[in-house]
Amino acid sequence: MTAFLLTLAGAALACGLELLEALAIVLAVASERGWRDALLGAAGAIVLLALAGVVVGPIVLASIPLEPLQVVIGVALLLFGLEWLRKGVLRLAGRRAPSSSLAEYLVEREALHALAPPPPGRPDWAARVVAGKGVLLEGLEVVLIVAALGAGDEGLAPALVGAGIAVAAVVAIGLIAHRPLARLPESHLKYAVGVVLSAFGVFFLAEGLGVEWPGGDAALLYLAAALVAVSQLQVITLAREAPA
Amino acid sequence: MIAQLRKLVLGETWTLPLGVAVTLVAGLALDAAGPGWWHRAGGFVMLAGAVATLAVSLRRR
Numbered sequence: 001m002t003a004f005l006l007t008l009a010g011a012a013l014a015c016g017l018e019l020l021e022a023l024a025i026v027l028a029v030a031s032e033r034g035w036r037d038a039l040l041g042a043a044g045a046i047v048l049l050a051l052a053g054v055v056v057g058p059i060v061l062a063s064i065p066l067e068p069l070q071v072v073i074g075v076a077l078l079l080f081g082l083e084w085l086r087k088g089v090l091r092l093a094g095r096r097a098p099s100s101s102l103a104e105y106l107v108e109r110e111a112l113h114a115l116a117p118p119p120p121g122r123p124d125w126a127a128r129v130v131a132g133k134g135v136l137l138e139g140l141e142v143v144l145i146v147a148a149l150g151a152g153d154e155g156l157a158p159a160l161v162g163a164g165i166a167v168a169a170v171v172a173i174g175l176i177a178h179r180p181l182a183r184l185p186e187s188h189l190k191y192a193v194g195v196v197l198s199a200f201g202v203f204f205l206a207e208g209l210g211v212e213w214p215g216g217d218a219a220l221l222y223l224a225a226a227l228v229a230v231s232q233l234q235v236i237t238l239a240r241e242a243p244a
Numbered sequence: 245m246i247a248q249l250r251k252l253v254l255g256e257t258w259t260l261p262l263g264v265a266v267t268l269v270a271g272l273a274l275d276a277a278g279p280g281w282w283h284r285a286g287g288f289v290m291l292a293g294a295v296a297t298l299a300v301s302l303r304r305r
Contacts, residue, residue: 071268075264075268078264078267078294079255079260079261079264082255082260082263082264082294082297082298082301083255083256083260085298086255086257086260086298086301086302087256089298089302090302198294198298201294202287202290202291202294203287205267205268205271205290206271206286206287206290206291209271209272209274209275209286209290210275210282210283210286211282211283211284211285211286211287211290212283212284213287214284219287223291226291226295227294227295230295230298230299231298234298234299234302238302
């Protein structure tokens with residue numbers, strides 16, 4: 001049950017935050033160059049992501065035996081998780097700008113504003129490419145995280161349910177426009193995702209190397225607690241060292 | 245695009261993939277050597293590797 005809930009929460013948070021960034025880019029393209037080209041670019045990227053999901057999940061991961069698979073997903077989750085955790089620590093210590101999809105939205109709008117629009121009646125390839133690239137890059141991380149979390153003992157169900165909750169939440173935010181983007185504590189949420197993904201990474205990597213965790217799945221809780229304790233110490237240390 | 249994909253998979257600093265690789269190699273070596281304590285306590289070695297990797301990556305930016 002612990003693994004199920006943590007997988008669901010980790011997938012929902014990670015997917016939600018990545019999709020929020022993709023949404024910011026699509027909204028920026030739509031508001032600057034129109035919905036048609038923004039949605040066409042995003043739709044092209046979603047088709048590519050569906051193909052990537054089929055290749056990574058049912059084909060690549062399904063063909064690897066259990067213990068090597070646990071090592072592979074452990075390494076993948078550690079690479080993602082530690083990167084999110086590193087950035088989270090730097091943001092909470094004031095050593096890096098806070099994460100903000102709203103800021104990303106404004107930057108993308110400004111960049112598109114500088115690009116000349118196509119003649120009337122011609123397809124706006126610049127807008128399509130910007131929207132498509134944004135959705136593809138953010139979505140690829142979602143595909144890899146869901147596939148890795150779904151390769152665990154609990155199967156794909158909790159990861160897919162978490163991803164589904166994230167999609168619904170992000171679509172709702174998109175429908176209510178960009179105002180809620182400014183209110184989300186994105187830096188703290190990303191830090192939490194870093195903790196969860198890193199805990200799963202250590203858990204699966206050790207299991208793949210023949211380790212039996214004391215307490216079984218409950219090990220995820222004390223792994224997460226240990227990562228929070230260590231990373232908060234790093235936040236305090238880095239904040240103290242920050243130039244005044 | 246390639247640079248962004250590389251950043252997506254490997255992150256912004258080489259210290260993270262390097263640290264994860266060192267942790268993995270240490271785990272594989274210990275698993276192969278098979279010391280008595282490994283199956284019960286090896287996870288904490290992996291946790292220490294992850295924590296050390298994080299600490300180094302925060303120092304070398």
